[in-house]
Amino acid sequence: MLEYECNLLCKLVAIDTDSTQRKNYDKIADLLISEAERVGLKAEKVIDEKGIPHVLVGFSNAPADAKKIVFLTHYDVVPAGEGWDFDPFKPFIKDGKLFGRGAADDKSNIVAALAAFKEVLEEKLPLKVNPVLIVAGGEETGEGESFFRKIEGDICVVLDSGCEGLSIGASGVARLNVKVLGRQAHSAYPFRGKNAIYQASKIVSFIEEVAKETEKKIVSRFYAPTHYEYVPRRISVTMINCGIAANIIPAECNLLIDIRTIPEENAEKAAEELKKTIEDYAEKNGIKVEVEAKA
Known part of the structure; x- marks a missing residue:
């Protein structure tokens, strides 16, 4: 060196x-x-x-x-x-x-x-x-x-870390803030509450499956520099924030979802699509959520 x-x-x-x-x-x-x-x-x-x-x-x-x-x-x-x-x-x-x-x-x-x-x-x-x-x-x-x-x-x-080669652009970015709502209770009486973490875990598992399917279906015509053959839309849960004390059943759990879009699509539209997908899933499964899209 x-x-x-x-x-x-x-x-x-x-x-x-x-x-x-x-x-x-x-x-x-x-x-x-x-x-x-x-x-x-x-x-x-x-x-x-x-x-x-x-x-x-x-x-x-x-x-x-x-x-x-x-x-x-x-x-x-x-x-x-x-x-x-x-x-x-x-x-x-x-x-x-x-x-x-x-x-x-x-x-x-x-x-x-x-x-x-x-x-x-x-x-x-x-x-x-x-x-x-x-x-x-x-x-x-x-x-x-x-x-x-x-x-x-x-x-x-x-000049930044990433693919080993020259590129003329980068993926677009959109994000969702998902607030999963439950009902607070003392942990000695969990049956009196509705644990927002348990509800959020269902949302996280659902998003993981959506992400896998999305990578197969929403794909760019451009070659990917690494890993994929062509650049797909990528979805990831990147942050979870919940709980206020060890003895309290949490009434709220917040998720941050990161979306990396492909050149052919609009980031705002991609965020709105995922927002509706999550809201529909939550409604069908009796989970109360508030979803905010940012692009």
Whole structure:
């Protein structure tokens, strides 16, 4: 592995940039600016209206009238969570791979782009375009969306983890919030209540079956980069939130359902279709639900 890239990646991964806490955002932004300037690139920090710092890196000698090519990356990561066999913020190399939270998504791409820019300078390669590296925050939470919409350029290359290849788009996203309603009671007298968790478990099992059938029936004409032959609509239950105390039968259980749509369909329509499917199932099975669709 290349020494410069490995050393820089280790430094970045060692900084916990938990997106849910906006943790160490300024610290990593300042490190990136310092490193870019150290190798001879120009860099600046841009603070958006939400207070999130973003880093812009470019060449001082780039032709002003040339096409602007934006390389878009992000420094924030999802929370590390539990169950690690090692400290996720103490990166290490094993069998030619670097391990740590954010190593793949998306700090390795930051390093790859910065190293490429550095090599252009060192090799004194003539610039026929105006390359700009943007290292953004708030990608994982969606907080950086307003900043992303303001990015200007002739071409944008999104450097993010995912399929091994070039793609020209990504799946659409829609989500459902499903509130499953029961009746609260003391756990010593469960027969006096209606356990919302039990009711929600039926909904979850139903959605799992719907998801399997959907992957067979709603399929794009485009090839899938991995796993599937063609890209299907994908449905997943990704969050469950319920219960207020160990001795209380819960009256409410909330589910979050994630829908990944295909290019040929409308995300809002897909969400409404699943909403009706869940509502129909709940009505037939005596389960009270409130479903909110977001696309």
